[in-house]
Amino acid sequence: MYLEHINSPADLKKLNLEQMTILSSEIRQVLLNELSQYGGHVGPNLGMVEATIALHYVFNSPVDKIVFDVSHQTYVHKLLTGRRDGYINHTVTGFSSPHESPHDFFTLGHTSTAVSLSCGLAKARDLKGEHTNVVAVVGDGALSGGEAFEGLDNAAVLGSNMIIVVNDNQRSIAENHGGVYANFKALRDSNGACECNFFKAFGFDYIYVGEGNDLASLIAAFQKVKDINHPIVVHINTQKGLGFEPAIKDEEDFHYSMPFDLTTGKLKMDMSKVESYSSLTGAYLLDKMKSNPTLIGVSSGTPMVMGFHPAQRQEAGKQFVDVGIAEEHAVAFSSGFAKGGGRPVYGVYSTFIQRSYDQLSQDLCINNNPAVMLVFLSGVYGIPDVTHLGFFDIPLISNIPNMVYLAPTCKEEYFAMLEWAIAQTDHPVSIRVPSNGVIATGKSYDTDYSQLNKFQIAQKGNSLAIVALGTFYQLGESVAKLYKEKTNVDATLINPRYITGIDKDMLDELKKEHDMVITIEDGVLDGGFGEKIARYYGDSDMRVLNFGLKKEFVDRFQVDELMKSNHLTDEQIVADVLAAME
């Protein structure tokens, strides 16, 4: 075992090629052991084993600075930079983190950022008169995001050392989309020689490594570009999932996987039996498409989250558009499509819609085009990594004029809202898909949401009114129940349904028999939903308490703990209410 003796890149540098080849097998074994038990990014890391070894063999990290784009392919990097035990014991994160190691320069998890960040590092180095290497490692779909293109455009004219390793594994998360990938293929097919070269068009020097999983080739290439005095692209052709046949055969499912069987590659838990808003949404939209030839699904590189796996995409045909990882384009495209008379439904993670604020505002909402957007994995039940938090979509989306942002509380209400959103043509409509599992109430819900900002009273009571938004509606029900137990008073329970406005008539009406209104929302309080109600009641006697998340970045949280630390259990909320009533 070589890996157990590698506590820093210095130890790696002592190995010869044969030993490093053995090391790469050991690393794959460790990766597969861990990933099959605990899940994680399988394909991206298996594909980058040799490149990561070669980078650390050739360059002098952390004096030379290696910045991994997305950084979901840094498991190998962590194993080689003193975090082997941390990786195996799960005390390190799944992304790069300066808190863990001086070999990491940024906490990052969204794609397409490494070139821009590296440009900054390189410029600072130059002004300080230092002479080290800055290496940005990009790829795995990261070259379809606008920030990456902006970064490339600027990096090319930096005028000093900047090495961009393009990991071309022929994939985004799903298959690659976009014209540039045809050029990548032409480059691969010509062994990097074809005249029309995307990178050279930006002004980069360029070399190609056809055998991107061959240590000797990689080391030779990196040695050639080390200490170069100008920007250069090293285009390496790698095999995503190398070393695990199922991950090669099904690159999409093994981009990120839940725990799986090491022999068959089958998931240990059969997810197909689990009803999810993703699968329900996919089935619903596919059915709708049959009767509406201008209804399309739109994705920005993550079609699965809206239930469009390869089979569904094939069935939808021209009525499903995956634009690749390009959220800005996805929003603007949807706006244009709606303006052209079509009905687009764009499904996106809460964390990734952050990349499209200006497109939501300018391209979509100023134009008031009736595109539909489904926001998945928001709030505390979303992704617990600091780089993928779903806490901010309410401040982001709901303060843009003209947008209608809806918060369904259950399956039936979600589909009632979605049905309306697709049928209407008056507004851009976003729906915050519940993230607390599929809850079916069996009840029927309004089919018309065209009268905006009309809240709904679910239970009429007095003294206390509980306004419980979307995913936290069931928490509101628990609060009402517990409040009754403690006080023998029936609180009023309200499903606000609309995030983008308040029901002034209802709020005025509440003044008659209520002393306190509380709001409960699954997102940061700052700039959120509850503050609008606090503002409205500011000049009245009504007491208002807003429950939600503190404005802070948290990482790898446990939902229960996060809820507790934000006073978001029913016990805490009722206790706070009673204390405030005294």
Place this chain on the structure above:
Amino acid sequence: MYLEHINSPADLKKLNLEQMTILSSEIRQVLLNELSQYGGHVGPNLGMVEATIALHYVFNSPVDKIVFDVSHQTYVHKLLTGRRDGYINHTVTGFSSPHESPHDFFTLGHTSTAVSLSCGLAKARDLKGEHTNVVAVVGDGALSGGEAFEGLDNAAVLGSNMIIVVNDNQRSIAENHGGVYANFKALRDSNGACECNFFKAFGFDYIYVGEGNDLASLIAAFQKVKDINHPIVVHINTQKGLGFEPAIKDEEDFHYSMPFDLTTGKLKMDMSKVESYSSLTGAYLLDKMKSNPTLIGVSSGTPMVMGFHPAQRQEAGKQFVDVGIAEEHAVAFSSGFAKGGGRPVYGVYSTFIQRSYDQLSQDLCINNNPAVMLVFLSGVYGIPDVTHLGFFDIPLISNIPNMVYLAPTCKEEYFAMLEWAIAQTDHPVSIRVPSNGVIATGKSYDTDYSQLNKFQIAQKGNSLAIVALGTFYQLGESVAKLYKEKTNVDATLINPRYITGIDKDMLDELKKEHDMVITIEDGVLDGGFGEKIARYYGDSDMRVLNFGLKKEFVDRFQVDELMKSNHLTDEQIVADVLAAME
């Protein structure tokens, strides 16, 4: 005069080449008459006269859909599509607007959006089985924004008619920046023949028009691509400012100009004598750079707004970086530069920082790197066009964790804050540069802002506390004065200084001798500063009134009227306060 007979593109189609040549002169005359008297986008429109005529001669607008990127070059388009009188009488806007004409498909004003929007139109056309042309007209710097790259990447694989006219006038607003422009030059130098072709690398078909101000060449090119069955780029080489020598000699100042003398090109009002935060900032930073070799200014295509005209840029040398119109990159680059130990100061318009939400959150604030950002032209005194409103930066920026967003009230406080922001290395710091003109108080201000969220009492009183933020601080002073006149009571006046948090100690203290707190802010109330204070006081007896702007898109507003309609005059505020106190 041909122009007076052109009420729609149909009238244009009746002209022959010679007549259209005369028409182009007439149009230049009208443009120069109007622009010299009232100001506007000079260079972009002068350069596009022939291309716009040729587009409307060849294509059948609005059945064929022409989408102008940025749309500040649509004056000619407006003159030809039934808005001649509206243009001359100033009843039409300076940007494209579907409210004005069926020949306009989107209200837009930010760059880099046309390709994505046009892709949507084209896809809708295809699914409806229609056969018309979709033409996106881009350029004038718009090809450095990430959304444009994302759009190109996707447009290239659309598989049907899509014509992208690239207006290559060799400029952004300032000079072009980025590697891609070297390729554009190679294409121009080779008459479009050079093998390495940026557009072909994306997968586009491509033709080049060297004489982009020659009607016959343009018409021939557009006729060639009309009804094409796949995406194609028509690269036209135009002269920005053609027909007005001063606009050719000084393309930057004549990109957008205030009223100027038609003979000399000199501004009618000598702006160099007007003290502005732009010029003051430029001078301050230049001076600072001398003693700090790692202090840099960063711009995304608008260096003038932070006082960096060509002379200042030359003086700064390597310590000024204009990344081109690429706001995402500018933020990430600044974060990387700060991480590398440098001190970046990024100056940006409020309206354009909207393009960087995710970079502010992910690349900058999660990493807590000490970049400094100056936000210019925010609020009601910013740009009054609906596409360039500066009302939204408070909800956008201030709800991101770790960010420190400061609101100075005058010149002295601004520079005290800027000095501190550059010196400290603990936080990303943004400063909302006042937009109500340079006000010098002659007073001295705190030099240390490291104890976050400490509000400052400017005048101690009782009963009413006025929290007046940044640009609206002087309005707060007026309110205090008027309140005193009406009630003979001295209100407390507070300069909150920090937008990103509240001073809980002070807010608690206010409870003792105050019944009401009002907040006044120069931005939308939804998600803004005042709501945080309303939330804080929600469970108390304190009355809170928040004054600010309604969440709505407004266009070409008069500041006075907008203030009145939002109850933002001192008279209205005091009246509202007194009414609420009853």
